[in-house]
Amino acid sequence: MPELPEVESVARSLRGFLPGRRISRVLCHFPGSVSSGAGPFRKTLPGRTVVGIGRHGKYLFLGLSGGLYVGLHLRMTGQLLFLPRRRAPDSHSHVEIFLTASESKLVFRDVRKFGRLELLPGSPEEFIRERRLGPDALAILPGELYQRLRQTRRCLKAALLDQRVLAGLGNIYTDEVLFRARLSPRRSASSLSRRQVQALLLTIREVLASAIRRRGTSISDYVDARGRRGGFQFALQVYGRQGAACPRCGTPIVRSVVAGRGTWSCPRCQRDPDSSRRAGVRPGGHWTGPGIGATLENG
DNA sequence: ACTATCCCCTGACGGC
DNA sequence: TGCCGTCAGGGGATAG
Numbered sequence: 001m002p003e004l005p006e007v008e009s010v011a012r013s014l015r016g017f018l019p020g021r022r023i024s025r026v027l028c029h030f031p032g033s034v035s036s037g038a039g040p041f042r043k044t045l046p047g048r049t050v051v052g053i054g055r056h057g058k059y060l061f062l063g064l065s066g067g068l069y070v071g072l073h074l075r076m077t078g079q080l081l082f083l084p085r086r087r088a089p090d091s092h093s094h095v096e097i098f099l100t101a102s103e104s105k106l107v108f109r110d111v112r113k114f115g116r117l118e119l120l121p122g123s124p125e126e127f128i129r130e131r132r133l134g135p136d137a138l139a140i141l142p143g144e145l146y147q148r149l150r151q152t153r154r155c156l157k158a159a160l161l162d163q164r165v166l167a168g169l170g171n172i173y174t175d176e177v178l179f180r181a182r183l184s185p186r187r188s189a190s191s192l193s194r195r196q197v198q199a200l201l202l203t204i205r206e207v208l209a210s211a212i213r214r215r216g217t218s219i220s221d222y223v224d225a226r227g228r229r230g231g232f233q234f235a236l237q238v239y240g241r242q243g244a245a246c247p248r249c250g251t252p253i254v255r256s257v258v259a260g261r262g263t264w265s266c267p268r269c270q271r272d273p274d275s276s277r278r279a280g281v282r283p284g285g286h287w288t289g290p291g292i293g294a295t296l297e298n299g
Numbered sequence: 300a301c302t303a304t305c306c307c308c309t310g311a312c313g314g315c
Numbered sequence: 316t317g318c319c320g321t322c323a324g325g326g327g328a329t330a331g
Contacts, residue, residue, distance in 0.1 A: 001324065058325080075325055077309085092309095112308045114325070131326095154302075163326075171324070220310090260304080261324070 002074040003058060004137055004168030005211035006222050006230065010080055011055045013225040017082065018062075018106070021099045022049045030094035033108060036118035044068065044119060045097065054124055056136050057167025061124040069120040071127055072108075077221045078115025081107045111221065128167075137168035137204055146197040149189040156192070157185035158259035168208070171261050172217055172239045177207050178265065179238040184272035185258045185265055191274055210235065238264040 002010070023045045031038035045064070052063035060080070062070040072080065082104040089096060095108040095117060108117060120127050135144060148165045149156075159165050160174045169177070178185050181203040183196075192200065216222060216230030219240070223229050237247050242255035246266040254267050 073325080076323080110308095111310070112324090114308065152301085158302090161325090262322095 001076050001170055001172065001219075002078065002216075002222055003170035003173050004055075004208055005173070005214075005232065006216035006224075007055055007058050007060055007074065007168075008212050009216045009224045009230060010074075011053050011060055013228070014053050014060075014062075014080070017104070017225075018050045019052060020049065021102060023047065023064075023097055024100040025098040027089075027096040027098075028094070029089060029096070030113065032113060033094040033110065033115065033117055034119075035116045036120075041095075041117070041119050045070075056124060056128050057133055057163055058170065059124075059127075059133075059167075061120075061127075069122075069124055069127075071116075071118050071120050071124070073116050074110070075112070075114035075116070077112045078108065078110040079221065079223060080225050081109060081223070081227060082225050083107045106225075132164050134162075134164050134166040137166045138208055140166050140201070142194070142198045142201050145201050146192070146194050149192055149197060152189050154189055155185065155258065156183060156187045156189045157261070157263060159189035161259060161261070169204070171263075172219075172236070173204075173207055173211065175239045175264050176236060177204050179270060180207060182269050184270045184275075185263050186275065187272045188274050238266065240264060 026042045026045045028034055028038035028042055034041045048064040048066055048068065050062055051065055054061035054063065058073060060072040060074075062072070064070065074080070085098065085103050085105045089107065090109075092109045092111050093107050094110055094113070097106040099105060108115070134140070134148065145166060149159055152159050152165070154162075157174055157178065160169050160177070161171070175185070177200070181200050183192075183200065211217060211230070211232040214231035214235065215224060215228060217232040217236070218229035219233055238253050241253045241264060244253050245251070246253055246269060249266065249268050251266055251268040253264055256263050256265070
């Protein structure tokens, strides 16, 4: 599923070709993909030139001449692709944007139809404010993340997945980050110290930067605008790997459900000090209650 | 104001 | 083989 590194990879693959191109015609085969309305979208874009490509979290923005912006979210299976102008659209190609003097067209494909394009009523900054999106995961500062995690009662994974806390992390990168930072996804988000949040943010930046270098994670549908798959699926350490040996300690990786999402973690490396205390272990680490099984997050 | 739950949508997969 | 039920998941809407 496209998260920050995948959206950034799409943005980069667009930047090499799209800026300066003029839109000649727009076809909306599935009007539901354009949440601002297919009619205005089809009528407003032709004649305008693409002047820039932006990204915030998992949102992509196309800046058009005349001060207009298109926002795009790929959700689960969305793709934005350069395809040969004369290629017939398949049943999953929902929007086609034709460009003047080009052998390519820009196609929005989406098997599950969750993705959305929209003509923004204002600037991307206003859009971000109205949706109440948090700072981009690559731009947020440690003090700011600390404050945002402190003021929620949810667990760490739920907080990191919440795009209003910080924008860009989805299920894959959240699990990978928490594993590398040795933090339990179930741990209370507000229980982290300043120092721990600082370390967590360094891990977030490292994982995202590494994934961008590999042009994202391609597990099923993801490809960039040139149709290239990413390579970070080969660097995943826990996501989707239940039963495999933890790369650090050899304990089998466990799948559970946290915040309503499939969650992969190492029950040994990512123990939760909060639940250990509840299970009868004093902060000092001496056993006072039930056996070790009670402190493992997945039983 | 917060938080949890439901829903959209289709392909993959397991059971019989 | 093939049918059918279940699952996956981002984020908006809705409920508590």
